[in-house]
Amino acid sequence: MKLNELKPGRSAVIEAVGGEGALRQHFLDMGMIPGTEVTVVKLAPMGDPMELRIHGYELTLRLADAEKIDITPVEKKTAEEEKKTPRSPEHPGLGEEGRFHPKGTGDPLPEGTTLTFALVGNQNSGKTTLFNQLTGSSQHVGNFPGVTVDRKDGVIRGHSDTLVTDLPGIYSMSPYSSEELVSRDFVLKGHPKAIINIVDATNIERNLYLTMQLLEMNIPMVVALNMMDELRGNGGTVDVNAMEAMLGVPVVPISAAKNEGVDELISHAIHVAKYQEKPLQQDFCGVEDHGGAVHRALHAVSHLIEDHAKRAELPVRFSASKLIVGDPLLLEQLELDQNESEMLEHLVLQMEKERGMDRAAAIADMRFAFIRKVCDAAVIRPRESKERVRSEKIDRVLTGRYTAIPFFILIMGAVFYLTFFLIGPFLQDLLQSGIDALAGAAERGMEAANVNATIQKLVLNGIFEGVGTVVSFLPIIVILFFFLSMLEDSGYIARVAFFMDKLLRRIGLSGRSIVPMLIGFGCTVPAVMSTRTLPSDRDRRMTILLTPFMSCTAKMPIYGFFVSAFFPRAGWLIILGLYLLGIAVGILVALLFRKTLFRGEAVPFVMELPNYRLPTPRNVIQLLWEKAKDFLRRAFSVILIATIVVWFLKSFDFRLNLVTDSHDSILAAIAGLIAPVLKPVGLGDWRIVTSLICGFMAKESVVSIMETLFGGGLAALGTLTAASMLAFSLLYTPCVAAIAAIRREMGRKWALGVVLWQCAVAWIVALVIRLIGSLF
Numbered sequence: 001m002k003l004n005e006l007k008p009g010r011s012a013v014i015e016a017v018g019g020e021g022a023l024r025q026h027f028l029d030m031g032m033i034p035g036t037e038v039t040v041v042k043l044a045p046m047g048d049p050m051e052l053r054i055h056g057y058e059l060t061l062r063l064a065d066a067e068k069i070d071i072t073p074v075e076k077k078t079a080e081e082e083k084k085t086p087r088s089p090e091h092p093g094l095g096e097e098g099r100f101h102p103k104g105t106g107d108p109l110p111e112g113t114t115l116t117f118a119l120v121g122n123q124n125s126g127k128t129t130l131f132n133q134l135t136g137s138s139q140h141v142g143n144f145p146g147v148t149v150d151r152k153d154g155v156i157r158g159h160s161d162t163l164v165t166d167l168p169g170i171y172s173m174s175p176y177s178s179e180e181l182v183s184r185d186f187v188l189k190g191h192p193k194a195i196i197n198i199v200d201a202t203n204i205e206r207n208l209y210l211t212m213q214l215l216e217m218n219i220p221m222v223v224a225l226n227m228m229d230e231l232r233g234n235g236g237t238v239d240v241n242a243m244e245a246m247l248g249v250p251v252v253p254i255s256a257a258k259n260e261g262v263d264e265l266i267s268h269a270i271h272v273a274k275y276q277e278k279p280l281q282q283d284f285c286g287v288e289d290h291g292g293a294v295h296r297a298l299h300a301v302s303h304l305i306e307d308h309a310k311r312a313e314l315p316v317r318f319s320a321s322k323l324i325v326g327d328p329l330l331l332e333q334l335e336l337d338q339n340e341s342e343m344l345e346h347l348v349l350q351m352e353k354e355r356g357m358d359r360a361a362a363i364a365d366m367r368f369a370f371i372r373k374v375c376d377a378a379v380i381r382p383r384e385s386k387e388r389v390r391s392e393k394i395d396r397v398l399t400g401r402y403t404a405i406p407f408f409i410l411i412m413g414a415v416f417y418l419t420f421f422l423i424g425p426f427l428q429d430l431l432q433s434g435i436d437a438l439a440g441a442a443e444r445g446m447e448a449a450n451v452n453a454t455i456q457k458l459v460l461n462g463i464f465e466g467v468g469t470v471v472s473f474l475p476i477i478v479i480l481f482f483f484l485s486m487l488e489d490s491g492y493i494a495r496v497a498f499f500m501d502k503l504l505r506r507i508g509l510s511g512r513s514i515v516p517m518l519i520g521f522g523c524t525v526p527a528v529m530s531t532r533t534l535p536s537d538r539d540r541r542m543t544i545l546l547t548p549f550m551s552c553t554a555k556m557p558i559y560g561f562f563v564s565a566f567f568p569r570a571g572w573l574i575i576l577g578l579y580l581l582g583i584a585v586g587i588l589v590a591l592l593f594r595k596t597l598f599r600g601e602a603v604p605f606v607m608e609l610p611n612y613r614l615p616t617p618r619n620v621i622q623l624l625w626e627k628a629k630d631f632l633r634r635a636f637s638v639i640l641i642a643t644i645v646v647w648f649l650k651s652f653d654f655r656l657n658l659v660t661d662s663h664d665s666i667l668a669a670i671a672g673l674i675a676p677v678l679k680p681v682g683l684g685d686w687r688i689v690t691s692l693i694c695g696f697m698a699k700e701s702v703v704s705i706m707e708t709l710f711g712g713g714l715a716a717l718g719t720l721t722a723a724s725m726l727a728f729s730l731l732y733t734p735c736v737a738a739i740a741a742i743r744r745e746m747g748r749k750w751a752l753g754v755v756l757w758q759c760a761v762a763w764i765v766a767l768v769i770r771l772i773g774s775l776f
C-alpha cells in the first residue's frame with residue numbers, strides 16, 4: 001500500500017522510500033526511513049497536501065510524493081507506549097553541572113584569541129531567541145559573503161572576546177536548500193572555534209539528527225537543550241548526564257524564552273572553545289546493529305579516505321558518511337583516485353547487500369537507531385504535551401476543511417484593518433502633529449534669526465514637509481511588521497503554506513513561496529532574502545520575480561497621500577483594491593512565466609508544522625526596533641538627500657539663477673526628456689516624472705517630492721491621473737535596495753530585466769486604467 005492511500009487518523013509503518021536524489025535524501029533526513037511509524041493527521045482543506053506525524057512531530061507531504069512511499073498499515077496505536085511507566089529522573093537537570101564534563105585544564109587557546117561560535121539548529125528550535133539572549137543588544141546584521149542570507153553576528157554579553165554567528169535554520173548537513181549549503185560551508189570552512197547546537201527538547205528525535213552530523217565535524221561543541229520549560233511543564237524530563245555520556249559533549253538544559261540556564265550554557269561554550277575540547281563520541285554505528293554492516297562500511301571507508309580527508313582539511317568521519325551516501329561536492333574535494341573510488345563503491349555495495357537497504361536509507365537508519373538509544377536512555381517523554389493539544393485544537397479551525405480559507409481572509413483582513421485604520425492612522429496623526437509643531441518652531445526660529453528666505457523654504461518645504469510626510473508613516477510600517485512577524489513566529493504562516501500549496505501549484509509554485517510573498521507586504525528586500533529557504537532554483541527565481549508586485553510598506557505613504565487628496569471617502573476601498581491589483585498582476589505574471597521562462601513543476605513540499613507558540617516580547621521588540629531604525633535611516637539619508645537635490649534642481653535654472661516658476665528649472669528640463677514616454681498613460685507632467693524617478697531611490701520619496709513640487713496645487717491633476725499614478729507606483733520598478741537584493745540572488749541581467757519589465761507592466765496597466773477611466 002502507498003502512503004497517499006492511508007486515511008486520516010490511521011497509522012502505518014514505512015516499508016520503502018522511493019524517489020531519488022536530493023529529494024529522497026531530504027525525505028530520509030526528515031525521518032522517513034523504513035521501519036518508522038507514520039500517522040496521517042489530516043488532509044489540507046483542498047485535499048492536498050497531507051499532514052503527517054512522524055517521530056513525534058508534524059510534517060507536510062504532497063499526495064504525489066506520498067505515492068512514492070510504501071507502507072503497511074498498523075491496526076491500533078501500539079499499546080507499548082502506554083505501558084511504559086515514567087521513571088523518576090535520577091537527575092533534575094536544569095542549571096546543573098554535567099558530571100561528564102569535568103572542564104579539563106589542558107592547553108587553552110592563547111589569551112586574546114577571539115572565540116567564534118556558530119549557532120546551529122533546526123528551524124523553530126529557538127535560535128533567534130537564544131541569539132538575542134546571548135548577545136543582548138550588541139548584534140549586527142550583515143550577509144554571508146557572496147550570498148544574501150541574513151548573517152547576524154554578536155558578542156556574548158560580558159565576554160568581549162567572543163563572536164556568535166546565527167546560522168540559517170537547517171535540518172541536516174546534506175545541502176537540500178541553499179541555506180543548508182551556507183550553514184554547512186560556514187561550519188566546514190569558516191572554522192568556528194566551537195558550535196552551539198540548539199536542540200528543541202520537545203522534538204528531540206528529529207533535532208538530534210542534525211546534532212549527530214555536527215558531532216562528526218569534530219569541532220568543539222555544546223548542546224543547548226532548549227524549551228525545557230515546555231517539556232518540564234508536561235511532565236517530561238531529560239537525564240542530562242546520560243545524554244552527555246552518550247553524545248560526548250556538554251548538554252545544557254535551557255529555556256531561551258525564560259532566560260534560564262543561559263549563563264550555564266555560556267560558561268560551557270566558552271570552556272570547550274577555549275580548551276578546544278572536541279566531541280568524545282563520533283562513533284554511532286552499533287557493532288551488532290543488523291549484523292554490523294553499516295558499522296563495518298563506515299570504518300572501512302574512514303580508513304580508506306583518512307589521508308585524503310586530512311589533505312582536504314575535512315573531518316574524516318563526516319567525509320566517510322557523506323561519501324557512502326554519495327555526496328558529489330565532497331567526492332570532488334577528496335580527489336580519490338580510480339582504485340579508491342572503486343573500492344569505495346564495492347564497500348558500499350557490500351553494505352547495501354548485507355543491510356538490505358540502499359545506502360542513503362542505511363545511513364539515516366543508523367543515525368535514527370542511535371537517537372532512539374539516546375532517547376530511551378535519557379529522555380522521559382511527556383504523556384501528551386499541552387502545546388500539542390492546544391495546537392491541534394487551533395488547527396481544527398485554522399486548517400480545518402471549511403474554516404481555513406475564511407479564517408485566513410479574516411486574519412489578514414484584521415491585520416490590515418488594525419494597521420491601516422485603527423491603530424496606524426491614530427499614531428500617524430499624533431506623529432504628524434508633532435512634526436508640524438516642530439516645523440512651526442523652526443519657522444519662527446529662522447524668522448527671528450533672519451535666515452535667507454530661500455534656505456527657509458528649503459528647510460520648511462523640503463525637509464519638514466517632504467521628509468516629515470514620509471516619517472509620519474513610521475507607525476503604520478512598524479505595526480504592519482509587528483503583525484507579520486507575529487504571524488510568522490507563532491507558526492501560522494507555515495499553516496498558510498500548508499493549505500495554500502494546492503492553489504500555488506496552479507501558478508507553478510509550492511506552498512513555501514507564500515512566506516516570501518507575505519513578507520513582501522512588509523518589504524521586498526527581506527522577502528527576496530527569505531526565498532533562500534526554497535529548495536529549488538526554479539521556485540526561488542520565480543518567487544523573487546513575483547514578490548515586488550506585493551504592496552510593500554514603502555508604497556503605503558504613496559497610497560495614503562493620494563487617497564487623502566483625491567478619494568477621501570472611498571479611501572480604504574482604493575487601498576484594498578491596490579493590494580488586490582498587485583496580487584492579481586502577480587498571478588497573471590506567474591502564469592505567463594510558467595508557460596515561458598519557468599517551465600516544469602514546483603518542488604515537493606516537505607515542511608515541518610511547528611506547534612503554535614507565543615513569540616517572546618523580546619524578539620518582537622528587537623525586530624521592530626531594527627525595522628524602525630532602518631526606516632529612519634533611509635528617511636534621513638536617501639530620502640532627505642533626494643529631496644534636497646530635487647528642491648535645488650527645481651529652484652534654479654541652468655545658469656543657477658533662482659527661478660520664479662519651476663517650469664523653467666533644471667529639473668523641468670531633465671524630466672521633460674522622459675515625460676513623452678509617460679504621456680500616453682497620463683503621467684507626462686514633469687513633476688510626476690521627477691517624483692517617480694526619485695521613487696526608484698526609495699518609494700516613500702515619491703510623496704516627499706510631490707509635496708515639494710506641487711505644494712498645494714495637487715488637486716489640479718484630477719482623479720484619473722491620480723488613479724493611473726497609484727497603479728503605476730504600485731507596479732513599476734522596485735527601489736534600488738530591492739534591485740540590489742535581486743541582483744545578489746539572480747545576477748545583473750535579471751536585475752536589469754526586472755527594472756525594465758516591471759516598468760513595462762506598470763505602463764500597460766496604467767494605460768488600461770486611463771482608457772477605462774476615460775469612458776466615463
Ligand code: GDP
Pocket residue numbers: 121122123124125126127128129130169226227228229230254255256257258489490613614615616
Ligand atoms: P528559530 O526559528 O530557531 O529562530 O526560533 P525562534 O527563536 O523564532 O523561536 C520559535 C518559537 O519558539 C518562538 O515563538 C519563541 O518564542 C519560542 N521559544 C523559543 N525558545 C523557547 C523556550 O525556551 N521555551 C518556550 N516555551 N518557547 C520558546
Ligand code: MG
Pocket residue numbers: 127128129
Ligand atoms: Mg529565527
